Structure formats: structure tokens, C-alpha cells
Amino acid sequence: MWIAGSAVSLLLLLATRSWERRLDDKAGTLYYLRLLAPWMPNWHEGSLRTAEQEYLRIQPLSRDLDVSPTDGVIDVRVPVASVSDKLEERLAADDRATGVAVAPDILAPAAYALASKAVLPRGSRLLDFGNPEFAWQLGEAGKPPESRPGFLDVTPVRSEFDGRAGIHVHAALTGEPDFAPLPLRVQTRTVVGVVRDGVPQKVTVSTTPHQGHVHPAVAATAWNEAVRAALHESRDTPVVITSRVPKTVSFAAGYLLSPAHRRPGTARSLDPGCGLEGCSNDACLHPWRYLLPLNYNQRSGTWEPIWLLSEQRDPRELLALLEAAQ
Ligand SMILES: [Zn+2]
Numbered sequence: 028m029w030i031a032g033s034a035v036s037l038l039l040l041l042a043t044r045s046w047e048r049r050l051d052d053k054a055g056t057l058y059y060l061r062l063l064a065p066w067m068p069n070w071h072e073g074s075l076r077t078a079e080q081e082y083l084r085i086q087p088l089s090r091d092l093d094v095s096p097t098d099g100v101i102d103v104r105v106p107v108a109s110v111s112d113k114l115e116e117r118l119a120a121d122d123r124a125t126g127v128a129v130a131p132d133i134l135a136p137a138a139y140a141l142a143s144k145a146v147l148p149r150g151s152r153l154l155d156f157g158n159p160e161f162a163w164q165l166g167e168a169g170k171p172p173e174s175r176p177g178f179l180d181v182t183p184v185r186s187e188f189d190g191r192a193g194i195h196v197h198a199a200l201t202g203e204p205d206f207a208p209l210p211l212r213v214q215t216r217t218v219v220g221v222v223r224d225g226v227p228q229k230v231t232v233s234t235t236p237h238q239g240h241v242h243p244a245v246a247a248t249a250w251n252e253a254v255r256a257a258l259h260e261s262r263d264t265p266v267v268i269t270s271r272v273p274k275t276v277s278f279a280a281g282y283l284l285s286p287a288h289r290r291p292g293t294a295r296s297l298d299p300g301c302g303l304e305g306c307s308n309d310a311c312l313h314p315w316r317y318l319l320p321l322n323y324n325q326r327s328g329t330w331e332p333i334w335l336l337s338e339q340r341d342p343r344e345l346l347a348l349l350e351a352a353q
Contacts, residue, residue: 055126057082057154058117061089062103062110062133062141074130074156083125088113092134094322100342101322101333107137108337111144118147128152128162131278135270136320139281140335143315147282153243153275161275163234167244168279169251177236181249184222190214192352194257198250198270198280199227200241206269207328209321211346212353213267217257219250232273246272247279254284258310258317259301264352265319265345266310269330284314315339319346 057078078085090106121127127148131138147165155161181200190212197206199220204227220227221241233240250272257266270277282288286300297304299311310317315338321330332342 054082054128054152056084056086056121056128058114058127058129059085059087059089059156060110060114060129060131060133060141061087062092062106062137064094064134065091067134074159077159078130078156082128084121086117086121088117092137094134094324096331098343099332099346101331103134103137104334104337104339107141107335111141114141114145123148126150126152128154129165129278130154130156131274132156133274133278134322135272135274135277136268136322136333137335138274138277139268139270139284139320140339142278142281143284144336145282146288153278155273155275161234161243161273163243163275165279165282167242168247169283170244170248175242175245177238178240178242178245179221179230179238181219181241181245182222183217183219183249183253184225184227185215185217186225187215188213190349190353192264193267193349194261194264195267195269196250196253196257197268198246198253198272198276200230200232200246200250200270200272200276202229202231203271204229206271207323207330209267209269209330211267211349213349214264217253219246219253232276243273243276243279246276247283250276250280251283254280254314254318255301255311258314259303259306259308261310261317262308263310263348264317265349266314266317267319267321269321269323271323313338317345319349 088110090110092103092106094101151165153165193213195213195216197218199218218227221230231240232243232246299306301311319342320333322333324331334342
């Protein structure tokens with residue numbers, strides 16, 4: 028009797044262990060976020076099916092974006108807010124113990140805006156569905172580049188122009204370093220990328236260590252620092268932001284924009300994000316009142332103003348400010 032009881036206990040123990048191992052093998056919840064125009068290439072039903080083997084739960088959140096400008100502005104505030112609200116709701120109901128991964132399949136400026144509002148649990152991972160090797164921890168962003176041996180550093184390079192106002196920050200972190208000319212004049216431009224002799228080079232962003240690779244955490248950190256420096260300097264002038272970067276880099280850079288995302292929950296600080304304790308510049312305190320994001324229209328090869336969040340100032344107002352200052 029005693030032996031039979033022990034055997035049952037042993038079987039139960041083994042069953043529990045194997046279930047626990049299965050939990051260990053499978054990584055929590057995957058949030059697949061899609062915010063693209065309906066005609067833009069869809070990220071792979073195949074990748075989603077593979078993910079079903081790897082994750083305990085899949086949460087797809089998807090909205091179509093209308094990226095045709097109306098009165099000169101692409102307005103995607105409603106779909107961005109909708110995915111943002113749903114993400115918050117589902118995260119609140121999620122089992123945090125098993126971990127969270129986010130695969131952003133999102134138009135670059137929308138990924139930036141959405142992430143700046145998101146609150147993700149510590150240890151959350153970011154995935155690029157198009158590249159199964161590309162997965163990294165969001166918490167790695169914001170650390171100094173020295174913590175990433177084996178990867179290239181990212182150097183912001185600043186140039187002065189003949190405009191009387193406006194700061195432009197461009198992140199050039201793909202195989203296509205060139206960018207189409209801006210439809211407006213600015214005073215200064217900072218290009219965040221790998222720049223040699225003033226010329227942005229082709230960049231491979233990857234999580235695999237290699238001398239010629241840039242780690243996505245380093246890319247997102249350098250980009251955020253350049254945006255924050257521009258906001259600090261801007262006073263009342265708009266900060267135009269453009270980018271050609273991998274999707275997880277856009278997401279992480281937007282996440283870093285919120286100072287609350289860059290320090291542990293208990294640490295108190297009066298640094299609004301620019302690095303200066305107690306800085307009271309309005310642009311540092313309220314970045315979305317000064318940021319003027321432009322979306323790259325792949326069909327026409329031009330940059331178009333995009334309105335992403337309710338707290339963002341109407342891009343047309345900022346454009347008018349820029350015009351008036353020239
Ligand atoms: Zn500041």
C-alpha cells in the first residue's frame with residue numbers, strides 16, 4: 028500500500044516536473060501588434076503558426092491604417108489609441124509570471140508613438156517576426172554602448188543648415204542610409220547612424236554579435252538621446268523626426284522617450300528625460316507638443332506629416348511655426 032502510494036506520488040511529481048518544463052520551454056504571451064495600411068505586406072501567417080508552438084498564448088492586436096493624407100496630414104490617432112487601449116487591457120489581465128514578448132509589425136512613427144504610451148512588464152522581449160534570430164530584451168535599451176562588446180557603436184552627426192528654426196533628427200539604421208529630402212527647411216540636422224566622413228553608411232541591425240553589426244538596444248538608445256537632446260535645445264522650435272529603422276528599434280526608441288520607462292519603478296527623479304535634474308523646458312516636459320514626426324511614403328518617396336496621439340500638437344500648427352520662423 029505504502030509502495031503504491033509512493034509510486035503515485037512519484038508519478039505525480041514527474042508529471043508536474045514535465046508540465047513545469049513545458050512552461051519553461053514556452054515563453055508566456057506573445058503580443059503581435061499590427062498597424063499598417065491594408066496594402067502593406069502582412070507579416071507572415073507562417074511566423075504566427077511557428078509562434079503558436081513557442082508561446083503559451085498569442086494575442087494578436089491589429090488595426091488598418093489609412094495612410095493617405097487629408098489636408099496635408101495622415102491622421103492615425105484613432106487606430107493607434109485603439110491598439111494602445113487594447114494592449115493595456117490585455118496586459119492587465121495577463122499572467123505576468125510567464126513573461127511577455129512583443130512583435131511590432133507597425134508603421135515606424137506609429138510604433139514610436141504607441142510604445143511611448145505602453146507600460147510593459149520588466150523583462151519583456153521584442154521580436155522581429157521577419158527574422159527569427161532577431162529577439163532581444165527591451166530592458167537592454169537605455170544602457171551605455173560599452174555594455175555591448177562585439178557590436179558597432181552608433182554616432183550622431185550634426186550639421187547646420189540655412190533655416191532659421193527647426194531641428195531635424197533622422198535615424199538611418201537600415202541597408203538604405205539615404206533619405207529623401209525633407210519638404211521643409213531646418214536649422215540643424217542630427218543623423219543617428221554609422222557615419223563615416225559625414226556620410227551615413229549601410230547599417231545591419233542585429234542581435235548576433237559581429238564587428239559590422241549594430242545591436243538594436245544601442246541603436247534605440249542613441250536615437251532617443253539625440254531626440255531628447257534636440258527637445259532640450261529646441262525651446263519653442265519644432266523637432267522633426269524621421270527614420271529608416273527596424274521595427275523593434277522604432278518601438279524601443281519610443282518606449283525610451285518616456286522617462287518613467289528608463290528607471291526602476293521605485294526610483295524618483297526630476298529628470299524629465301533630457302538628463303538634467305529639474306529641467307523645466309516645456310519641450311522636455313511635453314515632448315509631443317514639439318515633435319513633428321514624418322512618415323516615409325514608399326510609393327512617392329516623400330515624407331509626410333503624421334498625427335499619432337491625442338496629446339500630439341496638430342502637425343500643421345508646427346509646420347506653420349516653422350514656415351513663419353524662416
Ligand atoms: Zn531638458
